[in-house]
Amino acid sequence: MSFIPLALGTVFQMVSQSGIDAAQQAMLTMDETDQLMLQAQELRHQEVMDERSEKFNEAVQERSERMRERELLMDLDMSDRKVDDKITKEWIGLIRGQ
Helix, strand or coil: CCHHHHHHHHHHHHHHHHHHHHHHHHHHHHHHHHHHHHHHHHHHHHHHHHHHHHHHHHHHHHHHHHHHHHHHHHHHHHHHHHHHHHHHHHHHHHHHHC
């Protein structure tokens, strides 16, 4: 009869240990799942940031190109004005010379 309480104690201990092991395994699985979800969220965030960065860089390049074109047009306009001024001065000189 003393064997039955000892056997029951051993069985209870084995059941308790397997329950603890199962709970620990469940907690580890939950932690791994949370870590994977955080990594996925971080990857999505990084993709969004990369896309924004690429769009920003493209916008800056386009703006720089427009500014270079504008400067070129302003330089051409200034050259035209200088030529016009020179022609006007020559006409004035021709008129006064008559």
